[in-house]
Amino acid sequence: METYVKMNAEFTMPVANGPLIEFKNVYKSYGNNKVLDGISFQVKKGENLVILGRSGSGKSVTVKCLVGLTKIDEGDIYIDGKAITNLNEEELNKVRKKIGFLFQNGALYDSMTVRQNLAFTLQHHNKKLSEEEINKAITEALYNVGLEEAIDKMPSELSGGMRKRIGLARALIIKPEIMIYDEPTGGLDTITAKEIIELICSIKQKFNTTSIIITHDLLCAKYTSDRIIVLKDGKVNIEGIYQLIEHSKDAWVKSFFEK
Structure with a gap:
């Protein structure tokens, strides 16, 4: 693995010490297809980590393993120092309440209004809230994404773009410690994509979230990341800040930046 560990204050923002998320030698196969091949990485508290990789490199499976939707074959995954690998469903649900997820298509319920979509998510996480508290939380979440x-x-x-913003509001309404963005700029025009990038950056500043961002969009990777890992064949091929990876001499890595 080619690794760049030097952090340059010109290119990246300081983050708190200590990992909030850690993968240690994680393996996952589907039949004879080895998707994750001993992957190891950390995400520090308050850090935005971007995961780059071509289709089939293991990006989505990594996230599914993190939230317990897919069981790993070997290794360990830690959140806030606690191993989650062998938790039962009830214990996993407690962990999931710390995580907000922005799906690629927004994943809104089409039969519900925006208000109902947000209320449904909030009530699922906290059934004791009053109607006044729910309405206040919805208004605040929509304000945070500029769509009151x-x-x-x-x-x-x-x-x-609006669906993405509402999807983000729905993720934020539970006040997550961890945000996972799945192709946040996918399918958007350039102007709208830049708005989503700015929103991701402002959310980090406002809420001090710890985020994993899966993207093919190099502009998104450049401006939202504190650090990037690039996956190849289920392994971390290279790790570092955007500007160092962009100038890697590795031919395979360089192919990501070819016009």
């Missing part, structure tokens, strides 16, 4: 006026719209009335 969309509160009573149906998903079908929203543009792709």
Whole structure:
């Protein structure tokens, strides 16, 4: 693995010491297809880690393992120092309450208004909230993504960028410690993609979230990342800040940056 560990203050923001997320020698296969081949990495508290890789490199499986949707074959995964590998479903659900997930397509319920989508998620996580508390949380979440006026719209009335923002509001409404972004700029035009990138950066600043961002978008990787890992054949091929990876001499890594 080619590794760059030097952090340059010109390119990256300081983060708190200590990992919030850690993968240690994690393996995952589907039949004869080895998707994760001893992957190890850490994400520090308050850090944005971008995971780059071509299709089939293990990016999505890594995230599924983190939230317990996929069982690993070997290795360990830690969140806040606690091993989650062998937790039962009830214990996993407690861990999941710390995690907000922005899906690639927003994943809104089409039969519900924006208000109902957010309320459903909030009530699922906390059934003891009053109607006043729910309404306040919804208003705050929509304010944070700049879409207060969309509160009573149906998903079908929203543009792709608006759906992403509402999906982000729904993730933020549970006040997660960890955010996972799955192709946050995928399918968006350039201007809207830049707005989502700015939003990801502002959320980190405002809420001090720890984030994993899966993306093919190099602009997104450049501006949202504190650090990047690039996966190849289920392994971490290279690790470091964007500017150092961009100038890697490795031919395979360089191919990511070819026009």
